[in-house]
Amino acid sequence: xxxxxxxxxxxxxxxxxxxxxxxxxxxxxxxxxxxxxxxxxxxxxxxxxxxxxxxxxxxxxxxxxxxxxxxxxxxxxxxxxxxxxxxxxxxxxxxxxxxxxxxxxxxxxxxx
Amino acid sequence: xxxxxxxxxxxxxxxxxxxxxxxxxxxxxxxxxxxxxxxxxxxxxxxxxxxxxxxxxxxxxxxxxxxxxxxxxxxxxxxxxxxxxxxxxxxxxxxxxxxxxxxxxxxxxxxxx
Numbered sequence: 001x002x003x004x005x006x007x008x009x010x011x012x013x014x015x016x017x018x019x020x021x022x023x024x025x026x027x028x029x030x031x032x033x034x035x036x037x038x039x040x041x042x043x044x045x046x047x048x049x050x051x052x053x054x055x056x057x058x059x060x061x062x063x064x065x066x067x068x069x070x071x072x073x074x075x076x077x078x079x080x081x082x083x084x085x086x087x088x089x090x091x092x093x094x095x096x097x098x099x100x101x102x103x104x105x106x107x108x109x110x111x112x
Numbered sequence: 113x114x115x116x117x118x119x120x121x122x123x124x125x126x127x128x129x130x131x132x133x134x135x136x137x138x139x140x141x142x143x144x145x146x147x148x149x150x151x152x153x154x155x156x157x158x159x160x161x162x163x164x165x166x167x168x169x170x171x172x173x174x175x176x177x178x179x180x181x182x183x184x185x186x187x188x189x190x191x192x193x194x195x196x197x198x199x200x201x202x203x204x205x206x207x208x209x210x211x212x213x214x215x216x217x218x219x220x221x222x223x224x225x
Contacts, residue, residue, distance in 0.1 A: 004154065036216075043116065043216040044203065058150075089154065098145055098207055098214040099168065102154035 001029070002027045006090050006103035013110050019077040021106045023064075023090035026071065031092040033057075033066055034071040034100070036088045047075075080110045114138070116206050117186075121196045122170035124223045130190040137206030144187045145214060146179060150202040156207060160210075167210075180225070194224045 007022040008089060025031065032051045036044040048057030053068035062077045092102040117136040124133050137144050142163050144164050147155040148171075160168040161181040170181070176194075181187040191198055205214040 006154075019149075041218070043118075043218040044205075044211055045216070048141060091155075096117045097155050098143070098205065099159075100147075100155070100214075101157070104152065104154040 001057050002031070002092060002094060004092055004101055004103035006088075006106050009087075009105070009107040011106060011108050013080055013108070015082055015110055015112055017110075019075070019080045019084075019108070020077040021088055021090075021108070023073045023075065023103060024071050025073065025090075025092050027092055027094050027101075029094045031094045032096075033064070034091040034093070035064055035073070035075050036089040036091060036102075037061070038089065038105075040086070044089065047050045056070040080108070081109045082112060084108060085110050116141075116204055116215050117180035118202075118204050118217035120220060121218060122221050122223070124225060125194045126225055127195060128193050131194050131222055131224075132179050133189040133191075133204075133222070135189070135203050135204030135217060136186040136213055137204075137205075139213075141208050141209055143207045143214075144181050145205045145207075146187075146189050147203045147205070149203065149219075153199070155203060158189075191222075193195045194222075196224050198222060199224045 034049045037045040037047045048059040050057040050066035056065045087105045091100045146158040151163045157171040159179045176192045203219045205216045207214040
């Protein structure tokens with residue numbers, strides 16, 4: 001079946017540092033890929049998505065590129081801020097719809 | 113426009129009791145999804161409902177768990193005779209159609225003591 005593997009957290013960075021959170025997947029067919037973010041006390045919010053190979057999703061300075069050859073969708077940001085502290089979830093869906101398969105989440109803490 | 117509302121946010125139940133978790137979708141949304149997040153695990157799909165219909169319940173445990181989405185009122189996830197292993201965060205999401213973005217609620221954290 002489908003699965004998503006994320007790097008384990010927590011990840012602690014200083015403000016303005018470069019962020020990478022690794023995500024790899026296995027899926028039948030051609031999935032759409034997503035990153036969700038959960039800020040403290042809130043629900044999950046869609047951060048960005050990519051629906052086909054080589055697509056790059058981007059939002060709020062975050063980027064991720066759909067790499068079919070390495071089955072990866074790593075999240076990157078060039079300069080993190082304290083306000084980026086949250087839990088980040090990588091997810092996929094195959095065949096359309098909203099039946100998502102999630103990774104375990106990676107907690108990011110950004111310090112001054 | 114209020115987002116997806118889940119209540120209660122926190123629920124404590126003793127073993128053997130029933131737990132009822134509620135989810136009010138966003139206005140105009142008729143598709144509801146329930147996910148469960150066990151400790152140290154990712155969110156796992158449980159069930160997908162449209163108004164008055166269960167579309168996909170492939171992630172629901174075979175016993176003690178049920179879900180409904182009546183014509184009027186919120187979607188309800190019901191867990192009968194709870195056990196310690198049911199302790200988890202339960203998230204609800206809603207969407208306008210089955211191919212548009214799903215928006216998540218803040219979750220209900222169930223603790224079974």
